[in-house]
Amino acid sequence: MEKQYNPKQVEDKWYKNWMEAGYFHADEKSDRPRYSIVIPPPNVTGVLHMGHALNNTIQDILIRYKRMSGFEALWMPGTDHAGIATQNVVEKRLAKSGKSRYDLGREAFLNEVWKWKDEYHKTISTQLKKLGSSCDWARERFTMDEGLSLAVRRVFVKLYEEGLVYRGKYIINWCPRCKTALSDEEAEHKELNGKLYHFRYPFSDGSGYVTVATTRPETMLGDTAVAVNPTDQRYKDLLKKLIKLPLVNREIPLITDEFVDSEFGTGAVKVTPAHDPNDFAMGQRHSLEPVVIMDETGHMTGPIPEKYIGMDRFACRKAIVEDLDALGLLEKVEDHSHSVGHCYRCHTVVEPYYSDQWFVKMKPLAQPALKAAYEDKIRFYPQRWKKTYIEWMENIRDWCISRQIWWGHRIPVWYCECGEIIVAENTPEVCSKCKSSSLQQDEDVLDTWFSSWLWPFSTMGWPEDSELMDKFYPTDTLATAPEILFFWVARMVMAGVHFTGKLPFTDIILHGTVRDKSGRKMSKSLGNSIDPLEIIPVYGADALRFSMIMITAQGADVYLGKDTFDIGRNFANKLWNASRFLLGTVSEKINFNSLPAKNRLKAEDLWILSRLQQLTESMNDAISSFRFNESCHLMYDFTWHEFCDWYIEAKKADLYQDEDSQRREDAIAVSTYVLSSVLKLLHPIMPFITEEIWSYIQQKIDFPEIIDQTSIMVSNYPKPKKELLDESVTEKFDLLREVITALRTIRSENNVPPDKIGTAVIVPSDKQSEEWLKSQTSLINQFVKLSDTVVSSDASKPDFAGSAVVLGNQVYISLEGLIDREVEIERLTKEMKRIRSLVENTERRLSNEKFISKAPSHVVEKEKEKLDGLKLNLEKLEKDLTEYSK
Numbered sequence: 001m002e003k004q005y006n007p008k009q010v011e012d013k014w015y016k017n018w019m020e021a022g023y024f025h026a027d028e029k030s031d032r033p034r035y036s037i038v039i040p041p042p043n044v045t046g047v048l049h050m051g052h053a054l055n056n057t058i059q060d061i062l063i064r065y066k067r068m069s070g071f072e073a074l075w076m077p078g079t080d081h082a083g084i085a086t087q088n089v090v091e092k093r094l095a096k097s098g099k100s101r102y103d104l105g106r107e108a109f110l111n112e113v114w115k116w117k118d119e120y121h122k123t124i125s126t127q128l129k130k131l132g133s134s135c136d137w138a139r140e141r142f143t144m145d146e147g148l149s150l151a152v153r154r155v156f157v158k159l160y161e162e163g164l165v166y167r168g169k170y171i172i173n174w175c176p177r178c179k180t181a182l183s184d185e186e187a188e189h190k191e192l193n194g195k196l197y198h199f200r201y202p203f204s205d206g207s208g209y210v211t212v213a214t215t216r217p218e219t220m221l222g223d224t225a226v227a228v229n230p231t232d233q234r235y236k237d238l239l240k241k242l243i244k245l246p247l248v249n250r251e252i253p254l255i256t257d258e259f260v261d262s263e264f265g266t267g268a269v270k271v272t273p274a275h276d277p278n279d280f281a282m283g284q285r286h287s288l289e290p291v292v293i294m295d296e297t298g299h300m301t302g303p304i305p306e307k308y309i310g311m312d313r314f315a316c317r318k319a320i321v322e323d324l325d326a327l328g329l330l331e332k333v334e335d336h337s338h339s340v341g342h343c344y345r346c347h348t349v350v351e352p353y354y355s356d357q358w359f360v361k362m363k364p365l366a367q368p369a370l371k372a373a374y375e376d377k378i379r380f381y382p383q384r385w386k387k388t389y390i391e392w393m394e395n396i397r398d399w400c401i402s403r404q405i406w407w408g409h410r411i412p413v414w415y416c417e418c419g420e421i422i423v424a425e426n427t428p429e430v431c432s433k434c435k436s437s438s439l440q441q442d443e444d445v446l447d448t449w450f451s452s453w454l455w456p457f458s459t460m461g462w463p464e465d466s467e468l469m470d471k472f473y474p475t476d477t478l479a480t481a482p483e484i485l486f487f488w489v490a491r492m493v494m495a496g497v498h499f500t501g502k503l504p505f506t507d508i509i510l511h512g513t514v515r516d517k518s519g520r521k522m523s524k525s526l527g528n529s530i531d532p533l534e535i536i537p538v539y540g541a542d543a544l545r546f547s548m549i550m551i552t553a554q555g556a557d558v559y560l561g562k563d564t565f566d567i568g569r570n571f572a573n574k575l576w577n578a579s580r581f582l583l584g585t586v587s588e589k590i591n592f593n594s595l596p597a598k599n600r601l602k603a604e605d606l607w608i609l610s611r612l613q614q615l616t617e618s619m620n621d622a623i624s625s626f627r628f629n630e631s632c633h634l635m636y637d638f639t640w641h642e643f644c645d646w647y648i649e650a651k652k653a654d655l656y657q658d659e660d661s662q663r664r665e666d667a668i669a670v671s672t673y674v675l676s677s678v679l680k681l682l683h684p685i686m687p688f689i690t691e692e693i694w695s696y697i698q699q700k701i702d703f704p705e706i707i708d709q710t711s712i713m714v715s716n717y718p719k720p721k722k723e724l725l726d727e728s729v730t731e732k733f734d735l736l737r738e739v740i741t742a743l744r745t746i747r748s749e750n751n752v753p754p755d756k757i758g759t760a761v762i763v764p765s766d767k768q769s770e771e772w773l774k775s776q777t778s779l780i781n782q783f784v785k786l787s788d789t790v791v792s793s794d795a796s797k798p799d800f801a802g803s804a805v806v807l808g809n810q811v812y813i814s815l816e817g818l819i820d821r822e823v824e825i826e827r828l829t830k831e832m833k834r835i836r837s838l839v840e841n842t843e844r845r846l847s848n849e850k851f852i853s854k855a856p857s858h859v860v861e862k863e864k865e866k867l868d869g870l871k872l873n874l875e876k877l878e879k880d881l882t883e884y885s886k
Helices: 007-021 050-068 083-096 106-120 122-131 146-161 217-222 277-285 313-326 363-374 384-394 448-452 467-472 482-500 532-539 541-550 562-584 603-624 628-655 661-682 687-700 727-749 767-775 777-784 821-846 849-854 857-884
Strands: 034-038 072-076 165-175 180-182 187-202 209-214 225-228 242-245 250-256 268-271 330-343 351-360 379-381 413-416 421-423 439-441 477-480 507-510 514-516 558-560 758-763 786-791 801-806 809-814
Touching: 007 532, 007 541, 007 687, 034 050, 034 467, 034 477, 050 072, 050 122, 050 477, 050 514, 050 532, 050 541, 050 558, 050 603, 050 628, 072 467, 083 106, 122 532, 122 541, 146 165, 146 421, 146 448, 146 482, 165 277, 180 351, 187 217, 187 242, 209 217, 209 268, 217 313, 225 277, 268 277, 277 351, 313 330, 363 384, 363 482, 379 384, 384 482, 448 482, 477 482, 482 507, 532 541, 532 562, 541 562, 541 628, 541 687, 562 628, 562 661, 562 687, 603 628, 603 661, 603 727, 628 661, 628 777, 661 687, 727 758, 727 767, 727 777, 727 801, 727 809, 758 777, 767 777, 767 786, 777 786, 821 849, 821 857
Parallel strands: 034 072, 225 250, 379 507, 477 507, 514 558, 758 786
Antiparallel strands: 165 180, 165 351, 187 209, 187 330, 225 268, 242 250, 413 421, 413 439, 758 809, 801 809
């Protein structure tokens, strides 16, 4: 083994080996129990970011764990065509050459997008491989593959025939930049500091005015009414009056509607049915005609004064405010914070827009999916997301599924000149009514999520019958981000139940957001993102995976800095060095059929084997319960502290034993058993280094009971062995470790040089402790660098000694001959003088009223803590000086 672990030399080699061996491929004909996950398909426009790294590491841990636990495990990979995002990318590239999609035409433009997709769609898959993701790449899917496209068409037609898909004029979220409709979930709301404008709307009879408040003055040109609450007494005598809409001079009524909040603004609101969803609903209740005064680009149009036509919506806002002010109709302007929808792709402020769109009725689909949550047939991790899911599903609205772009699944609807509408899976040759061949397909495409909500079963061949689907559907676990709980997760549940009669998965893991150390969400625009592909060459994929998972509590956000990955790199190095040391003690290949008989095992052997069983049980429980960070902490503490720092140190004398070959072989057997088990337990989290060390063990050790496969990734994940579990040994060895730690602390605190060999005295608390500690004096001497340790209830304290108490057991190290008493007295006296000076200065600062009144409370608190610490140090120094001066 190389002196230092070098992930660059290891990771590509093993990934290629795994791929060539076909270890990632799941066999639908296997009789093993099945386990399956579908990958949340990343956009073809995407590159691997830390959110992907976290999400896919979680999935890979589960897949590798299940594969090693005897399951036929399928991890279905694939990518999403990402309609709006991909079209935007290609349009930007065309714009650099001075062209638009309209210059090319639909067919030529789509050819350009497909070329772009062919060039870039493999990028993210390649990056996931760098991370170690053990997906079944032979089954990689794309949302616009022919099979998946057939599923999309089949679903649209079925929903249409069931009356759940319909076309109608409605208020939708519209992005003026992308020029397409957005679903409610795609319009991300952000709190903005804006203005609340108060305008006077005169009555037609000249008898006065009513004041309305609005945040969007430009939409007033499309007002068709002013509304007040029917209980608002301020307006009860004005309800029969007509209002002359300023600037437009159109007469509009004053109406009442319970939706109006009397406490907002003046209690009177303008009603613009074509440009506000709530106004649209009010307009329907009162038979108000929608007046469209804005086009798809966000510029003013329609039946409005000519001076405003062609203006950008925000320029028009400014002009209208100025014009109403000039007419004496602007009453006041207030600062106002309110929530404003933005396009989730380009972040443009969305515009409520009245247009023809295709919709899915969601309430009938939501009921079975709601029932599944109520009955815990789908489970959320963390569980708090169950409430969020239920609240959203109970208040679900119809889903706008049409998009005014070209890239995507074109809506399978054709229109005939005779007025017939044909909805079909395949392109019809003639009109079913008049037999005309002059048919025009709908220009719109389906929302990207319309293909994604079918992902768990469309990827497995649905709507055709397939062995793959019979074996692996429904899937078991979904790991994803909470922000797509509604975009994707909830819709998959609805689609799964409706089209297959089965829930698409049972366990939903919703991990947190990756943030920088100051708590900001990582993004390129903020310049605080960390590229995994820059981290992997420096630290290794294992270090990245282990570090991220270790600091990520279930469902909590991740706070990441580049130094975070030191955790994983240092752990990998510790594991490598320990393995290299152990295997370095084996000169020729050794064969073991089993562990040595118990009567040949020493206390440290029994202890580490018992602790290994406890670790094994805890690891199985942690991974099965999706407590992945706990699994990392378990592996870190056991491997670093118990196995390396205690067990290997304890076995060094035996491993280098020349005279007693049996003793040496027993030490190698137990060490190899524990190391191999550690590698297996750790493999799902750190696949590369565990496979590399495994290959070195195989070269030197033949031990079928534990080294059961050529590759660790298809070996058996450890299960606890009750016959090796001995809690009494664990308790006794823990006492021994505490005694050794106390003795080491005495040496350290008394500045005993490392090369000085001392003697110790232990006065045990009871007979049982006396027998146990007496039997382990050789280990105590080895760890503490002692020539002799006396354990006896009759023993007395040495004249000049450092002392401690461990669970009632008094422990002493004789300091005579280890340190120069006079030198230590002089050092302690100087240190006490320095500490006293610090105490006086701190007390003076804390008694200063100016400091107390002006300093922040946390600074004052820190000073108080500092004073307490200094006093404790002074007390200890005084005690030591008294001891030395006897």
